[in-house]
Amino acid sequence: MPQVLNSSYEELVQKAQELFWVKGYKGASVKDLAEHLDVSTSTIYNKYSKEMLFLDSLIYYNQTCSDPFLKGLRDNTDGIESLRQFFYALIDALLDKSFPRSCLMVNTVVELRNENPDVVKLYDQYFDNLVTSYNVVLDKAIEVGEIKHPEKRDEYSQFLLGVIFSLSILFKINEPDELRQFVDEQLAFIK
Amino acid sequence: MRYKEFNRNRVLEICLSLFWQHGSGGVAISDIVEATNVNRFSLYEEFDNKEGILQAVIDLYRERYSNAKLALLKESGATLEVLTNFYLSFLNPNYKYEGCFIIHIGTELADTDPVVKAKLKKYLSDIETLISGLLQTDPELADHHKIYAKHLVGLFCTSMSFCLIHSEKERLDHITNSIKIITSKHQKHASSTE
Numbered sequence: 001m002p003q004v005l006n007s008s009y010e011e012l013v014q015k016a017q018e019l020f021w022v023k024g025y026k027g028a029s030v031k032d033l034a035e036h037l038d039v040s041t042s043t044i045y046n047k048y049s050k051e052m053l054f055l056d057s058l059i060y061y062n063q064t065c066s067d068p069f070l071k072g073l074r075d076n077t078d079g080i081e082s083l084r085q086f087f088y089a090l091i092d093a094l095l096d097k098s099f100p101r102s103c104l105m106v107n108t109v110v111e112l113r114n115e116n117p118d119v120v121k122l123y124d125q126y127f128d129n130l131v132t133s134y135n136v137v138l139d140k141a142i143e144v145g146e147i148k149h150p151e152k153r154d155e156y157s158q159f160l161l162g163v164i165f166s167l168s169i170l171f172k173i174n175e176p177d178e179l180r181q182f183v184d185e186q187l188a189f190i191k
Numbered sequence: 192m193r194y195k196e197f198n199r200n201r202v203l204e205i206c207l208s209l210f211w212q213h214g215s216g217g218v219a220i221s222d223i224v225e226a227t228n229v230n231r232f233s234l235y236e237e238f239d240n241k242e243g244i245l246q247a248v249i250d251l252y253r254e255r256y257s258n259a260k261l262a263l264l265k266e267s268g269a270t271l272e273v274l275t276n277f278y279l280s281f282l283n284p285n286y287k288y289e290g291c292f293i294i295h296i297g298t299e300l301a302d303t304d305p306v307v308k309a310k311l312k313k314y315l316s317d318i319e320t321l322i323s324g325l326l327q328t329d330p331e332l333a334d335h336h337k338i339y340a341k342h343l344v345g346l347f348c349t350s351m352s353f354c355l356i357h358s359e360k361e362r363l364d365h366i367t368n369s370i371k372i373i374t375s376k377h378q379k380h381a382s383s384t385e
Contacts, residue, residue, distance in 0.1 A: 023216055024214055024216060024217075024299065026213050026214050026216065026217035027214055027215075027216025027217050027299075106352065107298070109352055109353065109355070109356055110294075110295060110298045110299075110352045111214060111298075111299070113289075113290065113355045113356060114355065114356050120356060123356055155368050155371075155372065156372070158364075158365060158368055158369075159368060159369050159372045161353065161365075162345070162346060162349035162353060162365070162369055163345075165348060165349040165352045165353040166345035166346070166348045166349050168298070168348075168352070169294060169297065169298055169348040169352070170345065170348060172297065172298075172301035172302060172308060172311065173301065173308060173311055173312040173315065182341070182342075182345065185338060185341075185342065186342065186345070188376065189342070189372050189373055189376050190372065
């Protein structure tokens with residue numbers, strides 16, 4: 001008799017994402033997943049596969065965590081100050097227990113690198129979205145005259161892509177004040 | 192004694208390769224036993240536990256793979272070029288371990304394992320000291336060597352994660368662009384209204 005699932009697929013993805021966030025892709029075994037999702041291992045092997053649940057977890061992450069976070073940034077009209085608030089919020093999120101192991105996308109970049117082409121496609125979407133958002137903010141900063149070299153906008157947004165990655169490693173060994181100072185100094189570089 | 196030293200490094204090299212591929216969470220003692228052909232009692236005798244093995248692997252990586260790259264920061268030449276070569280030395284696609292194991296494992300474990308955290312901190316602080324030393328030899332950059340070095344370490348973290356998923360050209364672009372933006376701060380500040 002086929003097993004009756006107690007949860008919808010979206011609920012399963014949501015739960016799977018929690019586990020991948022804590023354990024990473026390789027650290028989460030099919031057995032762990034089955035226990036966490038309250039289904040049998042054969043359901044995962046036959047019906048979904050670990051990889052499918054992982055890819056959908058990343059998509060779910062982009063939609064529910066990263067997209068709303070970036071939309072907030074784009075809608076802000078405070079120029080450089082909005083970037084500062086954005087990075088400060090990221091620091092709080094990194095240090096907050098409710099955000100288990102820094103950004104799921106960044107963790108995945110570090111863990112899987114370019115091993116899986118489907119995952120690489122998702123990185124590209126994520127980084128395009130980030131650069132677009134940074135550009136929107138930099139344009140506003142340029143409008144109010146905060147940036148001395150407006151012609152360098154694209155170089156600056158590329159540079160800012162690195163901030164999340166630096167923070168995702170530095171927060172493990174630095175104090176919150178040092179991290180905020182790091183952000184302030186990074187932003188001073190582009191003024 | 193000599194035989195044991197050799198044996199220890201052989202085991203650690205195999206473990207490095209396992210940890211590199213699967214992360215610490217993805218490697219069980221049984222995997223290590225299988226890959227090294229050393230039984231778990233001998234492993235525990237030498238290293239106490241899996242954490243002990245991992246710590247020894249980090250030390251071996253520094254000694255055998257990382258220190259030669261860190262030494263590039265002591266080479267003579269144009270400062271920005273020396274820096275670029277340093278970053279790129281970790282990113283050679285033909286290289287067995289593309290990226291940096293200590294950043295890699297630190298990202299996974301520094302939150303939960305205080306020894307790994309201490310090793311990551313020491314590693315990045317050693318790199319910062321070396322970069323600082325390099326910048327102090329350059330009259331153009333010496334004045335602000337501290338702040339530059341701090342942010343060039345930030346760039347090191349970025350290079351060992353973000354850059355890995357990009358093509359060689361994109362890596363080089365990101366690194367040279369970032370070095371330029373960080374080290375041109377002083378010139379801009381001189382005429383800044385702030």
